Amino acid sequence: MAVTSRDNAIFEAGIKLGALYHQFVGTPLSLHTVDSLEKAIAQSISVQPYVKSITVHIDREMVKESLTSFGYTELKGTMLKVDATIKYENHEVSVGLSLKDGYPLMYIKDVKET
Amino acid sequence: MAVTSRDNAIFEAGIKLGALYHQFVGTPLSLHTVDSLEKAIAQSISVQPYVKSITVHIDREMVKESLTSFGYTELKGTMLKVDATIKYENHEVSVGLSLKDGYPLMYIKDVKET
Amino acid sequence: MAVTSRDNAIFEAGIKLGALYHQFVGTPLSLHTVDSLEKAIAQSISVQPYVKSITVHIDREMVKESLTSFGYTELKGTMLKVDATIKYENHEVSVGLSLKDGYPLMYIKDVKET
Amino acid sequence: MAVTSRDNAIFEAGIKLGALYHQFVGTPLSLHTVDSLEKAIAQSISVQPYVKSITVHIDREMVKESLTSFGYTELKGTMLKVDATIKYENHEVSVGLSLKDGYPLMYIKDVKET
Numbered sequence: 191m192a193v194t195s196r197d198n199a200i201f202e203a204g205i206k207l208g209a210l211y212h213q214f215v216g217t218p219l220s221l222h223t224v225d226s227l228e229k230a231i232a233q234s235i236s237v238q239p240y241v242k243s244i245t246v247h248i249d250r251e252m253v254k255e256s257l258t259s260f261g262y263t264e265l266k267g268t269m270l271k272v273d274a275t276i277k278y279e280n281h282e283v284s285v286g287l288s289l290k291d292g293y294p295l296m297y298i299k300d301v302k303e304t
Numbered sequence: 305m306a307v308t309s310r311d312n313a314i315f316e317a318g319i320k321l322g323a324l325y326h327q328f329v330g331t332p333l334s335l336h337t338v339d340s341l342e343k344a345i346a347q348s349i350s351v352q353p354y355v356k357s358i359t360v361h362i363d364r365e366m367v368k369e370s371l372t373s374f375g376y377t378e379l380k381g382t383m384l385k386v387d388a389t390i391k392y393e394n395h396e397v398s399v400g401l402s403l404k405d406g407y408p409l410m411y412i413k414d415v416k417e418t
Numbered sequence: 419m420a421v422t423s424r425d426n427a428i429f430e431a432g433i434k435l436g437a438l439y440h441q442f443v444g445t446p447l448s449l450h451t452v453d454s455l456e457k458a459i460a461q462s463i464s465v466q467p468y469v470k471s472i473t474v475h476i477d478r479e480m481v482k483e484s485l486t487s488f489g490y491t492e493l494k495g496t497m498l499k500v501d502a503t504i505k506y507e508n509h510e511v512s513v514g515l516s517l518k519d520g521y522p523l524m525y526i527k528d529v530k531e532t
Numbered sequence: 533m534a535v536t537s538r539d540n541a542i543f544e545a546g547i548k549l550g551a552l553y554h555q556f557v558g559t560p561l562s563l564h565t566v567d568s569l570e571k572a573i574a575q576s577i578s579v580q581p582y583v584k585s586i587t588v589h590i591d592r593e594m595v596k597e598s599l600t601s602f603g604y605t606e607l608k609g610t611m612l613k614v615d616a617t618i619k620y621e622n623h624e625v626s627v628g629l630s631l632k633d634g635y636p637l638m639y640i641k642d643v644k645e646t
Contacts, residue, residue, distance in 0.1 A: 193412045200311050201399070201412050204318020209560070213326040215492075216443040217555055223575040230572030233565040237604040258521050262579040264443075264495070285315070293486050298307045298315050327445055329558040329606075332437070337461040344458030347451040351490040372635050376465040378557075378609070407600050421640045425542050429627070429640050432546020440555040513543070526535045526543050 199278035202240045203285040206274055207296045210235050217265040224248050244274040267294035280304055313392035316354045317399040321410045324349050331379040338362050358388040381408035394418055427506035430468045431513040435524045438463050445493040452476050472502040495522035508532055541620035544582045545627040549638045552577050559607040566590050586616040609636035622646055
């Protein structure tokens with residue numbers, strides 16, 4: 191079957207979430223640096239092709255609970271809540287990453303023609 | 305618009321390529337370890353949901369040309385050629401990653417109903 | 419103070435453990451691919467300068483316990499046990515990474531002149 | 533030989549540079565996000581144990597030259613200039629990462645007793 195603009199919009203959205211997750215999971219962070227890390231992650235993804243918007247939220251409560259005695263921890267996939275909109279030609283797709291049954295799930299929220 | 309099985313197959317395919325790229329780019333390698341790295345990359349992606357098959361090829365010529373005086377280099381995106389098939393419900397999507405105009409491009413090759 | 423050969427041996431050992439950890443944490447794995455991943459990690463570090471030997475062990479019990487319903491998980495720092503020997507000029511340093519009080523600790527085991 | 537406070541200071545310094553490099557190389561960036569990425573990298577390392585100070589500089593000229601037609605590129609090791617000071621007990625070690633003969637070299641600049 192021919193590859194459509196809808197297909198490409200969704201494919202690009204998947205790429206962005208996979209990239210974000212595997213680039214940044216493991217990054218050291220503390221409660222003092224969580225703002226800066228959220229911003230850097232969002233910006234690093236937003237420079238990639240077809241990204242219309244993205245918000246990245248890291249769960250402060252989970253960061254707090256997992257701090258070691260040294261006062262820091264690492265970014266885990268379960269701490270992330272991401273919402274992104276990708277636009278490819280005349281299709282716009284909204285995707286998310288969030289905790290579902292203890293697992294960081296990536297999912298398509300909506301696809302629309304613009 | 306409702307999210308279809310075709311959409312999800314393509315979304316999962318995008319996630320896998322984004323993950324592969326950002327997990328493994330930067331890995332130290334030499335001509336002696338390229339086989340083992342190709343295998344480990346392919347296997348690490350193949351354990352993820354909905355992956356039907358995957359092959360990973362690292363360009364030996366490019367590895368050779370970029371070896372430092374210490375006899376090793378790092379995996380770069382431009383060295384990778386990946387072909388993967390993702391199956392989600394009754395849709396199968398074939399995707400690729402390869403060098404195009406000097407840039408490691410990810411693309412959809414085919415989508416079919418099974 | 420002048421930088422000695424002992425200093426450089428230890429510095430290189432630290433680099434290797436930091437690199438290993440942050441390159442590979444987050445890698446998808448299952449009980450079927452753990453052997454291949456251990457080998458690829460050990461090889462990728464062994465190609466770097468001054469590495470005399472390295473062994474990488476991933477705790478199968480911890481992998482098993484953290485498998486999702488999809489039958490896979492991600493490499494976590496706590497799953498790793500690494501032993502490495504770095505040789506720089508006439509100094510040899512043995513270092514380790516292993517779980518200590520719930521935390522993946524990196525430490526110097528021994529330094530000797532050869 | 534017994535492991536000294538000097539040894540541990542140097543070991544910790546090596547860990548930090550290895551971690552920084554392998555966590556962040558591959559991160560997508562553009563000329564508009566380079567400030568934010570520098571800051572996030574410096575902060576993520578500074579939360580780790582024994583880090584007294586760290587500065588991270590990304591070469592804007594190299595970023596500019598490697599921009600794809602999509603207006604972004606990825607962080608490469610050769611773009612990085614890092615200076616860090618690690619303090620462990622009564623020893624302070626200054627280390628650097630910078631381009632040397634086309635290769636991103638990590639080195640000890642100074643060790644002192646405080």
